[in-house]
Amino acid sequence: MRSMGSCFFWEEYGYYCFPRFKEVNKLLRDRRFGRQINHLVDVDNAEKEERCPALVRFDQNSLLEMEPPTHTRLRRLVSRAFVSRQVETQREEITTLANTLIDKIDTNQPFDLLSSYAEVIPVIVICKLLGVPTEMADQLLDWSHKMVAIYEHGNNKEVERIANEATLSFEAFIESEIENKKRKPSNDLLSALIKVEEEGERLNIEELIATSILLLNAGHEATVHGIGNGVKAILENSIDVTSTEEGARALTEECLRFDPPLHMFTRFVLEDLEYQGQAFKQGDVIGLLLGSANRDEEKFSDAHLFNPTRGGIGHTSFGAGIHFCVGAPLARLEIEIALSVLFERLPKVRIGSEPVYADRYHFHGLEALVLHSR
């Protein structure tokens, strides 16, 4: 696809896709393209609003689905609350959690790393960071899986109905947590989001609820597969995992470049324009192939090889521009620690059975990762 030119028409999607690093990186930052179009043109949402009001409400108040100036205001407030939580202070707690999970694994038997480790770390970490009870983790995972199911290819009205119900329950839960925090604030992200203020601006209740749900969902879904895909790549390429922090950081970046958990995002064309000889109309959709950009030979030499010593950041796995992943420092820290603890505790770990990617479209990750360590 990359050798065919800067973009090509993907018939099944019905829009142009950009597979090369150069364009993906540029287009993510180009303000003539946006995640939303309904701030510029009238989009008739009445039918969807009637069918799944909670989902529509969530989208309307979600950072990820906004464009400036609304996005600028909310992003500033969220970043401020997020930065003040100082992600690096989580290092010790995440390390303890990872070790506790390894303690629980019966290493005399083959075990599934996803269900016993990779799926548990991110949800517990984001619950603790936000300050919601970790006993709710399974319930949150269930709501979250039901909500993100609408991003799947070929979703239908039943999937939307279930997602809407999950959003309603999620909203009710978060609203009661917000009430608790208002009465008894503590040193967590939810309390910080409630009180964060800049130039007289604050998050209103709908924004608070949507942001909390977004952080809980985004905070674990991708990180799970960041860990799973990373461990698979390391084992398949017989990589010696070093114990230095620098080595772990470079390894994390290479895992994210080589097999990113989110491989594609779309943008609306916000005005009629021509891009590299191709005409686009306002409202057209374009696809930005993050996974492909990360394998672009023009940017990464021997891009198809997994090479943790190539060092440095520069992949597109966290996006770029105004929607660049808010949680990137946290995700990086979680993956770095998850990999370090796993290989330190179980140095003989090997792949037990051929890993199979799940038949899913939005999140690119494994069904299971069966390992053994004897």
Ligand code: HEM
């Ligand atoms: C390996 C793990 C992760 C990956 C690969 C990832 C990837 C991404 C990408 C590509 C975007 C931009 C989407 C776009 O431009 O359309 C994004 C946005 C976002 N991510 Fe992540 N993410 C990860 C983990 C996290 C975590 C741990 C959190 C929260 C704690 C988080 C919160 C967010 C939020 C709130 C946004 C929206 C930002 C905005 O629209 O301004 N993500 N993420």
